[in-house]
Amino acid sequence: MSEIEKVECLIIGSGPAGYTAAIYAARADMSPMLYQGMQPGGQLTTTNEVENFPGYPEGVTGPEMMVQLEAQAKRFETDVRFGFITKVDFSGSVHKAWADDGKEIHADTIVISTGATAKYLGLESEQKYLKLGGGVSACAVCDGFFYRGQETVIVGAGDSACEEAHYLSKLCAKVTMLVRRDEFRASKIMAERVKNTENIEILFNTETEEVLGDGQVVTGVRVKNNKTSEVKDIPATGFFVAIGHKPNTDIFKDYINLDDTGYIVYEQPGTSKTNVAGVFVAGDAADKTYRQAVTAAGTGCMAALDAERYLAAKGH
Numbered sequence: 001m002s003e004i005e006k007v008e009c010l011i012i013g014s015g016p017a018g019y020t021a022a023i024y025a026a027r028a029d030m031s032p033m034l035y036q037g038m039q040p041g042g043q044l045t046t047t048n049e050v051e052n053f054p055g056y057p058e059g060v061t062g063p064e065m066m067v068q069l070e071a072q073a074k075r076f077e078t079d080v081r082f083g084f085i086t087k088v089d090f091s092g093s094v095h096k097a098w099a100d101d102g103k104e105i106h107a108d109t110i111v112i113s114t115g116a117t118a119k120y121l122g123l124e125s126e127q128k129y130l131k132l133g134g135g136v137s138a139c140a141v142c143d144g145f146f147y148r149g150q151e152t153v154i155v156g157a158g159d160s161a162c163e164e165a166h167y168l169s170k171l172c173a174k175v176t177m178l179v180r181r182d183e184f185r186a187s188k189i190m191a192e193r194v195k196n197t198e199n200i201e202i203l204f205n206t207e208t209e210e211v212l213g214d215g216q217v218v219t220g221v222r223v224k225n226n227k228t229s230e231v232k233d234i235p236a237t238g239f240f241v242a243i244g245h246k247p248n249t250d251i252f253k254d255y256i257n258l259d260d261t262g263y264i265v266y267e268q269p270g271t272s273k274t275n276v277a278g279v280f281v282a283g284d285a286a287d288k289t290y291r292q293a294v295t296a297a298g299t300g301c302m303a304a305l306d307a308e309r310y311l312a313a314k315g316h
């Protein structure tokens with residue numbers, strides 16, 4: 001039989017949302033337990049320099065910031081667990097969760113901060129330069145600044161790709177946008193904005209063959225027109241992938257309301273409440289618009305405060 005642990009607050013996920021929720025919950029004497037998930041530290045552990053998180057005038061690397069957030073959560077005695085939650089049952093008044101280490105956890109409140117995972121093309125060369133931190137990124141707002149005055153390539157044709165291409169166009173000398181079909185998926189207004197931006201060149205029916213580089217950093221992108229089979233190399237120092245994100249919400253789908261792309265729907269906008277009383281959400285698992293460390297941290301704070309108030313109303 002599995003061991004049952006009872007907690008007032010279980011936090012699932014260890015990005016800025018999860019750790020911020022932990023800091024607030026711990027300081028409110030809720031003795032939170034936090035399961036770090038498959039990627040301890042979350043998406044920021046795959047970024048280099050973070051220059052837009054307030055309070056770091058010189059910037060900080062993503063992994064370093066996450067180590068500091070973890071240390072801050074532990075300073076107030078958050079029970080940080082290495083491992084991930086595999087299953088939940090939110091059908092009763094006590095919320096149940098099972099971890100990969102066999103533990104069964106009964107929690108009065110739950111904060112879901114499982115985040116989202118950026119999709120990549122999966123090309124070997126793309127993954128190589130992503131891991132090297134040499135010019136592949138899935139976040140223009142995070143990394144665009146490093147390519148000021150340079151030439152970049154962005155893949156994708158949805159609202160995110162259009163928004164990011166437009167963002168990059170204000171910083172970069174030139175942005176080449178690769179669209180695999182002969183039309184955008186994005187809303188008309190977003191597509192029009194991109195089409196009307198002088199330094200964005202759109203290549204339709206075009207796919208990425210290879211991300212080119214010198215072994216350290218990206219130097220260009222080899223693309224192929226899937227109608228004519230013409231192959232050409234585009235010089236670029238940055239390769240941005242904007243082909244969507246997958247929110248990490250699969251294990252909650254039997255209990256929590258999700259939208260048609262899998263993002264958790266707030267029961268009451270302006271709060272962190274989900275459709276299940278006592279279960280709150282923070283960060284990218286419910287955010288397909290902002291996706292920033294600072295917004296995730298903000299909603300983490302909201303979730304912990306909402307959880308505390310929920311417990312107080314129940315007489316805890």
Ligand code: NDP
Nearest residue numbers: 121156157158159160161163180181185242243244245288
């Ligand atoms: P989407 O799923 O809408 O779009 C993904 C895009 O990536 C599609 O154009 C798709 O091409 C392309 N793509 C997927 N795989 C590949 C591949 N292997 N190679 C090349 N291209 C590929 O994701 P978004 O992140 O853009 O948007 C998600 C949701 O968030 C949407 O509902 C969107 O409207 C919303 N959103 C709204 C914003 C706003 O209103 N400000 C901003 C950002 C997002 P294809 O079209 O051929 O399938």
